[in-house]
Amino acid sequence: MKKRKGVISMKKEEYIGVFDSGVGGVSVLQAIHEMMPGENLYFFGDSLNAPYGEKTLEDVQQLTLNAIENMNKKKHLKAIVIACNTATSAAVTLLREKYTDIPVIGIEPALKPAALSKKNSCILVMATANTLRLDKFHQLAERYDKSATIIPVPCYGLAKRIEQGNLDQPDLIELLTDLIGPYKGKVDSVVLGCTHYPFVKNQIATVLGDIPMFDGAYGTSKHLYNCLKECDCLNDQEEGDILYGSSKEDEIPIYKTFMNTPII
Missing domain, CATH: 3.40.50.1860 (Rossmann fold)
Structure with missing residues (x-):
């Protein structure tokens, strides 16, 4: 700086x-x-x-x-x-x-450490719709798309649900299953592109399995x-x-x- x-x-x-x-x-x-x-x-x-x-x-x-x-x-x-x-x-x-x-x-989403952690990896990026829509994310993704496959997933409603607390309730697992369940076994790591998401790492692991997670x-x-x-x-x-x-x-x-x- x-x-x-x-x-x-x-x-x-x-x-x-x-x-x-x-x-x-x-x-x-x-x-x-x-x-x-x-x-x-x-x-x-x-x-x-x-x-x-x-x-x-x-x-x-x-x-x-x-x-x-x-x-x-x-x-x-x-x-x-x-x-x-x-x-x-x-x-x-x-x-x-x-x-x-x-x-x-x-x-910003921790794409760099995720991309460097494994060669030719497949990275799931969980973030809000706005984060994924704006130029800053696209510029970041372009830096690493040659070394990794990047799959952005807008997680509608997840931050709002985390705000409500009671993170051990089954409806949270249901929401995560709807949002990211289809990627189980298909990605090598997860980038938590919203600062709310680290609080539900265990729940994400329940849906995706035990894979590395990165946040900023x-x-x-x-x-x-x-x-x-x-x-x-x-x-x-x-x-x-x-x-x-x-x-x-x-x-x-x-x-x-x-x-x-x-x-x-």
Whole structure:
């Protein structure tokens, strides 16, 4: 990442903003906290307007920009993480144009590690319809389509179902079976192209079998770490604060529950 103008004025104790359309971004929040436990984190989920995966491009852009502006007003942010594949695809460029003095980091489907894991592999990409529709995904897929067969599957309704919790109920397995069941035995790995999906890895394995799964949380967290280290803005305290916000306040206890849910 190029050094951004004004980045060196950031204070180590300032908050990192982590944004998602709902509970899914907590999977990225987990990864950031694990890698950088001393950082102060402010997670905001726009659960009132979730899911973003089936909204128009313009709606996703406006919702994302509004949410980040409100987050930055509440806690002056030293970095922004868009922990939503759809919002990243739709709005990360606009955010970088607006917030030129701090790192703005998005997430993308983890196609690279999946493609490198096995030669001539067949990769199932689970994502929202919007993520798969937008140019950012097509450009990413073109980079790796010579080394792997890439099968994109729009998972209609899955993020919304995960938002509801009760992930051990049979209707979730039924939904996954409808969405990805036909690919059992036909793919070598799965890319979880929505930050909600890591919370149902076990259920996906029930449908597809025990095959490798890849998501972007680690790569996003590592990129954030490198950006903060480069500008000497890593917080060296022992344990940082985690602040939660939501456009639907009764969802905050659910975010905290997911934060304490191990992703296997």
